[in-house]
Amino acid sequence: MCGILAVLGCVDNSQAKRSRIIELSRRLRHRGPDWSGLHCYEDCYLAHERLAIVDPTSGDQPLYNEDKTIAVTVNGEIYNHKDLRENLKSHQFRTGSDCEVIAHLYEEHGEEFVDMLDGMFAFVLLDTRDKSFIAARDAIGITPLYIGWGLDGSVWFASEMKALSDDCEQFMCFPPGHIYSSKQGGLRRWYNPPWFSEVVPSTPYDPLVVRNTFEKAVIKRLMTDVPFGVLLSGGLDSSLVASVALRHLEKSEAACQWGSKLHTFCIGLKGSPDLKAGREVADYLGTRHHELHFTVQDGIDAIEEVIYHVETYDVTTIRASTPMFLMSRKIKSLGVKMVLSGEGSDEIFGGYLYFHKAPNKKEFHEETCRKIKALHQYDCLRANKSTSAWGVEARVPFLDKEFINVAMSIDPEWKMIRPDLGRIEKWVLRNAFDDEKNPYLPKHILYRQKEQFSDGVGYSWIDGLKDHANKHVSDTMLMNASFVFPDNTPLTKEAYYYRTIFEKFFPKSAARATVPGGPSVACSTAKAVEWDAAWSQNLDPSGRAALGVHVSAYGEDKTEDSRPEKLQKLAEKTPAIV
Numbered sequence: 001m002c003g004i005l006a007v008l009g010c011v012d013n014s015q016a017k018r019s020r021i022i023e024l025s026r027r028l029r030h031r032g033p034d035w036s037g038l039h040c041y042e043d044c045y046l047a048h049e050r051l052a053i054v055d056p057t058s059g060d061q062p063l064y065n066e067d068k069t070i071a072v073t074v075n076g077e078i079y080n081h082k083d084l085r086e087n088l089k090s091h092q093f094r095t096g097s098d099c100e101v102i103a104h105l106y107e108e109h110g111e112e113f114v115d116m117l118d119g120m121f122a123f124v125l126l127d128t129r130d131k132s133f134i135a136a137r138d139a140i141g142i143t144p145l146y147i148g149w150g151l152d153g154s155v156w157f158a159s160e161m162k163a164l165s166d167d168c169e170q171f172m173c174f175p176p177g178h179i180y181s182s183k184q185g186g187l188r189r190w191y192n193p194p195w196f197s198e199v200v201p202s203t204p205y206d207p208l209v210v211r212n213t214f215e216k217a218v219i220k221r222l223m224t225d226v227p228f229g230v231l232l233s234g235g236l237d238s239s240l241v242a243s244v245a246l247r248h249l250e251k252s253e254a255a256c257q258w259g260s261k262l263h264t265f266c267i268g269l270k271g272s273p274d275l276k277a278g279r280e281v282a283d284y285l286g287t288r289h290h291e292l293h294f295t296v297q298d299g300i301d302a303i304e305e306v307i308y309h310v311e312t313y314d315v316t317t318i319r320a321s322t323p324m325f326l327m328s329r330k331i332k333s334l335g336v337k338m339v340l341s342g343e344g345s346d347e348i349f350g351g352y353l354y355f356h357k358a359p360n361k362k363e364f365h366e367e368t369c370r371k372i373k374a375l376h377q378y379d380c381l382r383a384n385k386s387t388s389a390w391g392v393e394a395r396v397p398f399l400d401k402e403f404i405n406v407a408m409s410i411d412p413e414w415k416m417i418r419p420d421l422g423r424i425e426k427w428v429l430r431n432a433f434d435d436e437k438n439p440y441l442p443k444h445i446l447y448r449q450k451e452q453f454s455d456g457v458g459y460s461w462i463d464g465l466k467d468h469a470n471k472h473v474s475d476t477m478l479m480n481a482s483f484v485f486p487d488n489t490p491l492t493k494e495a496y497y498y499r500t501i502f503e504k505f506f507p508k509s510a511a512r513a514t515v516p517g518g519p520s521v522a523c524s525t526a527k528a529v530e531w532d533a534a535w536s537q538n539l540d541p542s543g544r545a546a547l548g549v550h551v552s553a554y555g556e557d558k559t560e561d562s563r564p565e566k567l568q569k570l571a572e573k574t575p576a577i578v
């Protein structure tokens with residue numbers, strides 16, 4: 001990941017303004033510590049902080065067309081850049097950067113080229129021939145982008161809020177799957193997949209199509225010129241990413257440079273579920289595994305820094321971001337700059353435990369659509385900013401455009417959780433990789449119950465956070481929360497604690513509005529809370545709030561030791577139809 005900042009149409013184009021742009025861009029340097037670039041044209045500035053992943057030697061930005069009349073600053077990866085270059089034979093490329101195709105695609109197709117890009121990206125392109133500009137963000141919002149407006153009429157774009165919040169009168173999250181055009185004067189959606197309408201699909205489930213499409217998604221994300229690894233919690237999603245990556249690593253270009261030994265990383269409190277499961281999967285696959293530990297106090301000490309980097313006060317995001325933030329620091333210290341991660345699967349397949357209570361396939365499907373549309377405010381934001389804080393790039397194969405289209409076209413009756421048929425959450429994904437002859441994973445891992453990252457690193461992590469917040473937020477403070485924070489009022493002491501830290505860094509009302517709110521249980525949307533009347537009395541984003549579903553739910557007398565046996569029995573009676 002890189003950091004981009006663009007300011008277009010500002011009244012002041014003095015040396016002082018240039019210095020200010022450089023100063024603001026420096027706030028993004030953690031995202032791209034390898035090089036800095038700045039393009040100035042009259043009253044327009046494009047700044048870039050580079051994290052070099054592809055073509056480290058010549059791919060510095062901003063990037064240009066042949067005569068430098070078009071300049072572009074990009075954060076992201078274009079996985080199909082080689083195929084796109086084949087159709088741009090008449091154009092002269094100066095670098096091996098995957099992002100250089102954007103300038104030439106614009107020359108060839110104008111503004112209507114964004115849908116040709118297969119990857120994760122946020123970019124701003126300036127056409128100096130008529131002083132027009134466009135900005136765009138990838139389909140799901142894997143890559144962060146903000147848009148703001150100055151009092152002088154200038155339009156601002158930045159990878160993170162901290163680079164524009166002080167200088168913009170108003171700003172907001174740039175919506176995923178959209179393009180901003182100065183010629184047309186606003187935002188329009190470029191990403192319009194069939195599932196976006198939330199109409200219930202009827203395509204029959206084909207496990208081999210699911211498997212093959214996901215394998216392609218992982219393979220294309222092995223595009224790198226630097227050392228990489230896989231984040232391996234030992235849960236289904238990260239384990240499948242690691243297993244598929246390992247199967248195809250030897251044939252990839254990355255193996256020619258860095259060898260075919262896959263590095264995997266896991267973090268947790270000592271004795272946590274993730275550490276145990278991660279080690280087991282790593283041993284099974286034969287990866288070079290790095291087990292990282294942290295204490296509750298380590299996490300608490302990092303909370304302020306995490307909130308500054310992740311730019312949210314959402315409780316579940318902060319809970320999960322903190323161990324990921326700590327892990328990313330250690331990963332970078334080992335010389336690794338890119339990792340594959342398992343975000344997105346739970347949204348696509350209804351993997352969160354509250355989906356057990358979905359009343360019918362229509363509501364199940366509509367909830368998955370809502371969850372995918374909101375990913376840019378939650379898991380995508382966490383995965384990107386927690387890793388980018390230390391100059392590490394996270395790639396997410398489950399959010400591949402083609403894979404999402406395939407998975408979201410399946411009749412949701414197949415995704416419904418049906419204990420009577422031996423189907424637990426994400427059964428369609430588990431079943432697709434349940435290969436008896438050439439197994440991807442051990443059965444009990446393949447059918448391990450969903451464990452949210454903030455829970456899996458150790459249950460005492462969340463309990464410790466709550467205890468810490470209780471010491472710093474009094475009953476009176478919480479009682480008056482609606483007067484202190486009338487917008488998106490915190491309902492718990494933990495939420496109040498995070499909010500006070502956020503307001504210290506980002507005091508403007510526009511910053512507040514970038515964070516979603518509303519009731520949630522086990523990471524549900526507000527709409528899904530209605531599925532079970534008991535949930536409204538137990539609003540907590542932890543998976544353990546799914547009472548009657550999670551084997552270690554709050555208030556239930558379940559021991560850690562009983563969990564593997566129960567899941568093993570479930571795996572043994574689950575039918576495979578591949």
